[in-house]
Amino acid sequence: MSYYKHHVFFCLNQREPGQDCCANHGAQAAFDHCKQAVKAAGLAGPGGVRVNKAGCLDRCAGGPVAVVYPEAVWYTFVDSADIDEIVESHLKNGRPVERLQLPPTVGR
Amino acid sequence: MSYYKHHVFFCLNQREPGQDCCANHGAQAAFDHCKQAVKAAGLAGPGGVRVNKAGCLDRCAGGPVAVVYPEAVWYTFVDSADIDEIVESHLKNGRPVERLQLPPTVGR
16 A cells, blocks of 8 residues: 555756746646645645655656656646646545646657 | 656755754765666666655655655665665566565654
């Protein structure tokens, strides 16, 4: 059994000025929003959900990106409403959000 | 199918001076060693292995720690020989290393 039921990793990588990266596309705000929403929903902790900072996940072409394990579901998102939907549907009710998933061909 | 066959996250969290953390116990050196060993073994990339930086994984009592997804296997390690064993046995040959696994009760 997985120590966390859902372990979410947000790319917060900040590249050199002039280079594009998730951090230039609201990744930190999305992470903060997700962390707060998971805590507010009472989902945080062992056996529940962990929202984690991560370095570059190397799927930059789809950025900003996050991945949920152990189910290996990858997301891209635009705003806090997207994050709310991921929290409510996937992290709370176990139904991954199809419309926000990263196509399998998206890489660096 | 998981975008990465094995996605490894190392806690590289650095706390304030005086507070213990994985970064004070060789986490960066272990990450660097793992990254290099995975690359040298030709395992890196989509469909293969990704070695990733992460923030605090909140299992500090067992630190330094790393987790491998999607199989959700958690490790604690002492030196580069431990990392070599994880790379060879688990990441290359699919056999998790029992002796280095974090007991399920270890938390923050």
